[in-house]
Amino acid sequence: MLDNLRAIAAARQALLNEDGVSPFGTVVEKVISTTEGILDGRRTILAGTNNYLGLTFDPVCIEAACTALRNEGTGTTGSRMANGTFAAHTALERELAAFFGRRDAMVFSTGYIANLGMLSALTGRDDVILIDADCHASIYDGCRLGTAEVIRFRHNNPEDLDIRLRRLGERTARTLIVVEGIYSMLGDRAPLAAIAALKRRYGAWLLVDEAHSFGVLGAHGRGLAEEAGVEDAVDFVVGTFSKSLGTIGGFSASDHPELDSLRYASRPYLFTASPSPSIVASARAALGLLQGRPELRKRLWENAHGLYERLRDLGFALGPEPSPIVAVMMATPEEGLACWRALLAQGVYVNLIVPPAAPNGGSLLRCSVGAAHTPEQIERIAGAFATLPRV
């Protein structure tokens, strides 16, 4: 008992410096705005928040949340299957289905729970799930919760996926391919057109987690499937409200009528409390803004390109393509930690990623930018990086 936790405590202690500031226990002591907070007593630009459209302080979303809070209370205190489905939950599901042009949508309490709920209940003992090796922990955990056989394919490698589909023979008709729109660590997109072509050729199924691409990619913000022009090949879209919509929650949208039956089979849907009224209200308001204010997406991409190009010109090794996630690669965890502290001391917060989440035994300074960052803030973030020693 507890051996694992003692090992974690020792490893964590090694990462603490004299003043106790830890990259994995950062406290935002005071929230100033969408893009700024007080961290370690200092006014700091938040450049690692996934707040892509910058809607967390939008007055429309806040007003909607406050109204719901006053009218419907602080929580539903129950599961969707019992007393936890209010009119607003079903309205949000209809609005999501309409936005994605799908027959139906289902709302879960978080994005993590959406993947757990979908992957564990869509598949059974005779099925196979083929996942990209770099998929998020929620996808791996959803697979573990279910009974299907789980096989990985090499990250963003359609040739490797092809080989694995071929090996499965007739089982491809019972195989669910799972990829992400934008991968959360390096910010790279899945080669979805090639993956969709393989899905069609082998008669398999396809689930795309658009957590980081919903509201970010596509002419209407529907994600990578829209951008790649392959929405009709995607059987199940999964996403989250905790990034572009600035609140918390998850969803799936699909044309398959069986999605509705998932409500009775998905334990992560059944056995947890439904999202609070204020959360549902702000998600609905933000979904409206995502559609009504395309300039947010334009500003987001200007900032993404701006930071990516500035850091590239400074000579940093970055993720393979510009995206709202700008991952700066560091050779070792120690170098990453030292640079993370140096950035924080200059009032810039980014995420520090260490192995095993970071590739090749190195570490990542993972920045994420949003529509709410000003050009001056992007410049200040780049300016702080410019002071870091280069190895």
Added chain:
Amino acid sequence: MPTYRDILTQTCELLEPYAKGRALEEGTDLLNHVGLDSIQAMEVLLAAEGRFDMSIPLNVLAEVRTVGDLAQQLQHLLERR
């Protein structure tokens, strides 16, 4: 079809780059003695998949603690193919 001994030998070869000179035997614990972390374990599986031209379901890892356990799982999968 290769024998269990053949597969065990090949499994040791696959693990050798991670063993840092430590002896690899049938009963060697992959986590505590070879010191494989989760990423390295995945690399070993990828290498095994290439060598035996098959996909290894992640589910089998729950049953694997030693070099011999891994060889046994590989043998089951080869037989099933």
